[in-house]
Amino acid sequence: MDDGERSPARDTDLSGAAQMADTASTVALAGHPLHAMMIHFPIAFGLAALACDGMLWWGGDPFWMRAGLWATGGAFLTGVAAGVVGLAELLLVPGIRLRLSGWAHAVAATVLIAVLGANWLLRLVRPEDAVGSGLALSALGAVMTGVAGWHGGKLIYHHGLAVLPQEESETEA
Numbered sequence: 001m002d003d004g005e006r007s008p009a010r011d012t013d014l015s016g017a018a019q020m021a022d023t024a025s026t027v028a029l030a031g032h033p034l035h036a037m038m039i040h041f042p043i044a045f046g047l048a049a050l051a052c053d054g055m056l057w058w059g060g061d062p063f064w065m066r067a068g069l070w071a072t073g074g075a076f077l078t079g080v081a082a083g084v085v086g087l088a089e090l091l092l093v094p095g096i097r098l099r100l101s102g103w104a105h106a107v108a109a110t111v112l113i114a115v116l117g118a119n120w121l122l123r124l125v126r127p128e129d130a131v132g133s134g135l136a137l138s139a140l141g142a143v144m145t146g147v148a149g150w151h152g153g154k155l156i157y158h159h160g161l162a163v164l165p166q167e168e169s170e171t172e173a
């Protein structure tokens with residue numbers, strides 16, 4: 001049985017030109033994958049939220065409480081948008097869907113988006129908890145950003161997913 005056709009296979013089972021043909025991004029602008037363009041926003045907003053909480057804890061200026069509310073909201077909303085595009089790539093590109101690394105990244109990123117959402121919700125209902133539960137959620141978000149980003153990067157730089165096959169990229173250049 002060719003289990004690579006039916007279920008996610010071990011990444012080591014999949015290699016070679018035939019598999020590469022099925023790995024090109026489907027949600028792309030002029031050959032540039034949209035997910036890779038969008039993920040910078042939740043990463044930057046999420047880390048900015050951690051910085052805001054740190055400044056609030058350090059100096060107590062309520063400006064950082066308001067800035068943290070905007071940063072966490074931005075992180076969650078842009079994270080959901082990037083996640084929808086990432087989910088489309090995962091489901092539509094067979095060469096990604098069949099790799100365990102794709103699913104490992106999706107699970108880590110979904111946990112990250114849930115943490116970003118909880119962090120924003122906390123500030124909407126209990127802004128006074130920004131230093132405390134908020135800071136802890138921002139720190140957890142930073143850790144999960146590292147985990148999800150590492151797995152995401154692995155898809156591109158270890159497995160060469162979502163990149164154009166060389167001959168196509170030469171035609172476009």
Ligand code: HEM
Pocket residue numbers: 025033034035036039042043078079080082083084085086087088089090096102105106109110112113145148149150151152153154155156161162
């Ligand atoms: C805030 C949430 C997310 C972050 C920070 C993130 C981060 C990343 C990173 C850093 C890469 C490598 C891109 C590159 O270096 O060019 C990547 C690729 C990828 N991610 Fe995500 N990701 C997120 C959400 C998701 C979700 C929810 C899914 C699927 C359910 C997903 C599926 C993918 C796929 C399929 C790829 C490889 C193909 C492509 O780049 O289009 N991602 N992600």
